Amino acid sequence: xxRNSNVYTFIYASGMVIVVAAILSIAAxxxxxxxxxxxxxxxxxxxxxxxxxxxxxxxxxxxxxxxIVNSYVVNSQGEKVEGDAFTVDLKKERAKxxxxxxxxxxxxQIDGGVKYIVPLRGAGLWGPIWGYLSLEDDMSTIxxxxxxxxxxxxxxxxxxxxDAFETQFKHKEIYESGxxxxxxxxxxxxxAPEQHKVDAISGGTITSKGLEKMLLDxxxxxxxxxxxxx
Amino acid sequence: MSDKxxxxxxxxxxxxxxxxxSSNPITVQVLGICSAxxxxxxxxxxxxxxxxxxxxxxxxxxxxxxxxNTIPNRIRIIVQLVVIAALVILxxxxxxxxVYDVSKQLSVFVGLIITNCIIMGRLExxxxxxxxxxxxxxxxxxxxxxxxxxxxxxxxxxxxxxxSIWGYKVIPASWYIENGGxxxxxxxxxxxxxxxxxxxxxxxxxxxxxRKLIED
Numbered sequence: 145x146x147r148n149s150n151v152y153t154f155i156y157a158s159g160m161v162i163v164v165a166a167i168l169s170i171a172a173x174x175x176x177x178x179x180x181x182x183x184x185x186x187x188x189x190x191x192x193x194x195x196x197x198x199x200x201x202x203x204x205x206x207x208x209x210x211x212i213v214n215s216y217v218v219n220s221q222g223e224k225v226e227g228d229a230f231t232v233d234l235k236k237e238r239a240k241x242x243x244x245x246x247x248x249x250x251x252x253q254i255d256g257g258v259k260y261i262v263p264l265r266g267a268g269l270w271g272p273i274w275g276y277l278s279l280e281d282d283m284s285t286i287x288x289x290x291x292x293x294x295x296x297x298x299x300x301x302x303x304x305x306x307d308a309f310e311t312q313f314k315h316k317e318i319y320e321s322g323x324x325x326x327x328x329x330x331x332x333x334x335x336a337p338e339q340h341k342v343d344a345i346s347g348g349t350i351t352s353k354g355l356e357k358m359l360l361d362x363x364x365x366x367x368x369x370x371x372x373x374x
Numbered sequence: 375m376s377d378k379x380x381x382x383x384x385x386x387x388x389x390x391x392x393x394x395x396s397s398n399p400i401t402v403q404v405l406g407i408c409s410a411x412x413x414x415x416x417x418x419x420x421x422x423x424x425x426x427x428x429x430x431x432x433x434x435x436x437x438x439x440x441x442x443n444t445i446p447n448r449i450r451i452i453v454q455l456v457v458i459a460a461l462v463i464l465x466x467x468x469x470x471x472x473v474y475d476v477s478k479q480l481s482v483f484v485g486l487i488i489t490n491c492i493i494m495g496r497l498e499x500x501x502x503x504x505x506x507x508x509x510x511x512x513x514x515x516x517x518x519x520x521x522x523x524x525x526x527x528x529x530x531x532x533x534x535x536x537x538s539i540w541g542y543k544v545i546p547a548s549w550y551i552e553n554g555g556x557x558x559x560x561x562x563x564x565x566x567x568x569x570x571x572x573x574x575x576x577x578x579x580x581x582x583x584x585r586k587l588i589e590d
């Protein structure tokens with residue numbers, strides 16, 4: 145058959161597309177359960193990382209079951225509402241008006257006290273960034289933080305997920321005499337009170353500022369809940 | 375087959391070794407520069423990127439070489455692109471399912487393998503006109519040539535830019551100015567322009583050692 149005829153070209157292209165589509169669909173369907181499980185385990189690892197427990201993929205579920213003693217969903221008034229904290233999709237919630245948003249809270253029993261863990265989600269330079277922040281029971285002192293990102297630049301914005309950046313948050317305060325001030329992610333020329341400030345990442349200004357906005361926005365929606373708990 | 379030659383004949387071995395030096399895809403053919411600049415701020419993504427490109431390029435070369443007598447000439451570029459894209463998506467899905475950490479490290483760069491000029495270049499220049507086995511070797515060789523440069527650049531940039539290798543600090547903390555020392559990391563190193571300059575230095579060194587590569 146003439147390899148340059150229109151009919152051959154057409155049949156060839158159609159056949160190829162069908163074969164490739166079939167291979168990719170089969171691969172996607174069969175690999176999906178593994179991928180979902182990885183994502184779930186990773187989420188548990190991230191939650192644990194915010195209370196300074198470094199779990200790996202093999203023991204994360206076990207430690208999570210032991211340490212995370214309670215989880216529930218609140219609204220922006222701080223009232224408990226129905227829902228499973230672990231499966232709340234923050235991306236969807238953030239798109240809703242503030243009053244309708246479901247805000248997950250996880251309680252962790254560690255160091256002889258209860259720490260409150262809240263999830264965060266915001267925008268970096270290239271895509272979403274997210275994380276978990278744990279608070280002491282005074283609801284102001286940060287116990288630990290963990291951040292992650294989808295596609296920030298390695299060596300620059302991606303540094304937000306490193307220990308060096310995350311440990312800066314320990315013992316910082318998000319309240320100043322009863323008002324939520326959150327945390328400033330400061331460049332060298334910015335001044336902010338030491339207990340409300342961490343150092344930004346050089347070369348990662350937009351990611352750093354995105355993280356600062358994420359903290360302020362998301363902690364604000366928990367303001368009522370934090371005030372109740374104090 | 376009467377012209378059967380040994381699997382690792384001299385000619386075949388040259389396919390593997392040439393791209394490492396005299397026909398290196400990055401320093402001599404100046405292909406694939408874009409990803410060489412993007413992923414090399416640290417050593418680890420450089421290595422994983424090199425391995426992923428190697429897998430994709432070797433298999434894409436083999437597949438296109440197997441199909442080479444059936445591909446309609448007018449849509450050959452599209453056929454090549456579909457083969458590459460399908461392989462890259464497969465690699466991405468497999469990484470996500472079984473080595474989730476690595477997949478997160480590479481994030482967007484896996485997808486960017488599709489646009490890597492080296493892959494398209496080798497399919498068009500080699501696999502379309504050669505048998506599967508030489509094509510496989512050619513793919514391995516070229517990906518290795520690409521990987522070597524990526525790893526050198528990643529090593530240099532991470533060492534001088536972040537003071538670490540593979541994420542481990544190698545510059546003693548007491549050397550740093552903030553701890554009373556004399557040393558500071560070079561912030562320029564983690565920005566893409568320094569990757570270009572590093573590649574430039576590699577090209578310079580290579581050409582001063584191999585005069586044949588110097589153009590008049």
